[in-house]
Amino acid sequence: MPISLTSSILNPESSPLYKDVQDFLREFAKNNQSLSIKVKKMALAQFISYLDDLTILNWQELHLKDIKSYIGLRASKMPAKNQKIARLLPLSPASLRTHLSALRVFFKYLVDQKILPKNPILALKSPKLPQRLVKSINPETLINIIEQQPNNQLEIRDLAMLELFYASGLRLAELTNLCMHDLDFSSKEVRVNQGKGGKDRVIPLGSKAQDALLNWFEVRATWLKDNTISTVFLNKHGLAISARQVSNRIKQFAKKSMPGINLHPHLLRHSMATHVLEGSADIRAVQELLGHADISSTEVYTQLDFAHLCRVYDSAHPRAHMKNLKKPK
Incomplete structure (x- = not known):
């Protein structure tokens, strides 16, 4: 083509x-x-x-x-x-x-292709990016959103997408390209084929995400019109769902319980990485889960983890929350 x-x-x-x-x-x-x-x-x-x-x-x-x-x-x-x-x-x-x-x-x-003898751009350096702090949502807020009961078939699908995003840290394109054979419930794994940079990786599949997916599969079977379509998530016409549809539906589902929130797939990915890092302090594991080729891409989450560490310190250390005492005259 x-x-x-x-x-x-x-x-x-x-x-x-x-x-x-x-x-x-x-x-x-x-x-x-x-x-x-x-x-x-x-x-x-x-x-x-x-x-x-x-x-x-x-x-x-x-x-x-x-x-x-x-x-x-x-x-x-x-x-x-x-x-x-x-x-x-x-x-x-x-x-x-x-x-x-x-x-x-x-x-x-x-x-x-021997069209040029050498790469003329190798001598150029990429501009440095300003250090930025990625956003995430606290676990309590996310759980409040995820534990909503779906009211119809569309929301059953939306909840399955949301659970899978948060459980696996998938990128938006990885979720829309995910096929049925990429899910292995017996080994509790999700296989990402040709992710960013053409990399494959295997991610654990949590029990909550499995339950949500099984509920969606019952709906999916009734929506599917063409058995050659193997993508996990479909629109109501039985075709592969688009990235725009996924983003819009995730945002709409979240606003049911949190009207002011702007939830999107990448924010779920950031939140998953942050929460795993806060709970394990294993940056290499987070790198593998996210599919980062370079550890420097993952290190931005250590800033968030340090903010969490400060909160823990402030709430737990005896000297951190003592009232200021007046100095003797």
Whole structure:
């Protein structure tokens, strides 16, 4: 199936460089999920449009200074004077890192295909991200949400999704791509195939999540119209549920008991990681559960764990909660 790079403001297909991008995306699509393909596609579309404006017609004409100029443009908060280039909006440090990652993978492909002798982007460093504290929900609030009784078949499915998110720490794309054969109730495991970065992993399946899934399977059997569809979660038409539908339904289910809350799949993933770390202090185990390739991605949760440690200290240490005494005159 051809992969289109068109967007409402860019037309990279006009560039003679487009064919190599198209070939790369076809190859990349063989071992990666749709969301990762979409991100690479958009990043490369924008880059190609920039090169087209520079009238760069083949890869041999591209120099490191051109790439640096592009990265500088995307990092700048000042609008470009060129009207066409001005459509390439500034990127946040996180988005710029994603852009650079897409370019690195693409240029590696060009080197592997002997289109370029070396990867021109290897010398560039990704911008440092500001240290951020991820959000999580306290266990009592989550339990209050999860222990709601479903009122209809849709909510039976929604509760199963919520339980599985919190039990396993799945990413949104991993849940929507999950198939029936990926669940093993006898060994109490969930197998994630081709997760982020193409990694497979196995995650424990908790008893509460199992119970919720079994209830959903009874409904699923009545919704399923096509036996070739093996995805675990379906919409009411019997088709695989979309990521947008999952997010909307999770939020709606949570608001029944907590009207002001904005619950979403990634917040459930963060909460699962935080609560496991608080209970075990085993960061390597949390790394495996989340499927992080680099321990530094998991270390952000240690900040939350330290906040929990401070709360425990304040409530338990005799010197932490003693009233201030007046100094003798």
